[in-house]
Amino acid sequence: MGFKKDFILLTKPYYCVNILLSLSYLLAKKAPGICVYLFTPKESECELDGRETEILFFLAIVVMIRTRKTGSVTMINYLTSSFIYTKIANLILWAYADYLYGVIFGVVFIITALVIPEPTYSGPEHVTYFRTEHALDDELESDKRIVWIIAFYTVWNPACVNFAPIFSELSAEYNLKNFRFGKVDVGRFPATGKKYHVSDSSLSRQLPTIILFKNGKEFLRRPCVDVKGKLQTFFFSKDNIKAAFILNTLYKESKENGITTDEKKQK
Template identity: 40%
Template structure:
């Protein structure tokens, strides 16, 4: 039953997924993912490749290559157990497939391995995952505006995401945070973001590490009256984030958003209309609700 539901959900959102996958980052990643398969199976090319098969068929996988591909499948399945969004699922597949391809190409021919590794490095340096550009009610802070905004009105509760553009976890979380802002933003409950990859002083001031080893990105912090009330993920004594899943259900429950929204929306909008000083992006003004998880 779960498989049927998943297939139906995928087919329902296929037009949206199709449009999303046509972006250069995903097209290039796809071709790099299937590169070894193409080289090993391509007629006219595979006949000249080395093989360890007993029958000498160089156009089919040998036993070691099958082991590597099976191990790749197991790793991707394990990593995707904690994936929330479609971007995370596909991102894990692309990442570990490229690692497996590097091993396979080096094993096949060191020259092909060096060439593929060079292409991977060039891809990482020149091609970044597309940023979320959908609708949102989010205020983007700088190092000079964040303190002033958080303390300007003690009646307003802020939920602020500390993120970095280079972080794949932050990019995957962007549509979820945007969707929450559309559902819960009101006069007394606001949503904000600050790029601590760009504003290092903010990172130090609010004690959010940008180190990949700390795994603190993204970090959500609840502010009331300019004071921090809670944050997720929490940080242990060694400065590393305590494992926490950034999905919509967890955020609503941990931050008690439903109760906060009911209390906050009663606040009269004395500072102007709802989106007066918000950075609002909407590629489709008629469509504000989206499904991001498959």
């Protein structure tokens, strides 16, 4: 996602409101007029004290660690992943300054979350959603000439949410009759996740998991386990997916060995 697209997204109400909420306490403390009105009659005392500085420092560390773990690689991804932590930190700071301020901020926090949802991907996609326990197995067995790239995800996981538009864009770019993209919600169908060794636990580091199937069998997956049994970190950017799954080569091969409409009808 380029800078222009990022800038356009930042103008949407969801990002504007959440950035404002994330910076609300700091802005109030640093704006003399607001600080004097809310906190102290003396402008000279409108500075962060030791406890407030500690909270902000701890917040910075948490945001860096969590966004790193979710594989956030763009400005928008970093912001989206960090909003929940920055808003909770602001809730603590407002409550630390005055209990009533904390309550007011908490109410605003909840209302904005309900009224202004995060923008969803609205571009083209060619993704098959498997909505039963055995739907994926049945599809893999029905025509083994089809190469499938399947995303195992949950709706509540931040990394899965961040990856969703990337997967949709890739599906629109590479989709063929014999090279297709699909998704399975392992939170909804845990048995499918268990069969393909994808944990849906809240502590799972396997979400999302992308598996490439050729001839009806697993051929490649990310993230994968190394020889020592340790799960390797993988950042789910568009370029990383293209490189790891050699999408350009697979697309070329699939196009050369394409399935015609008549062949699909015969199946």
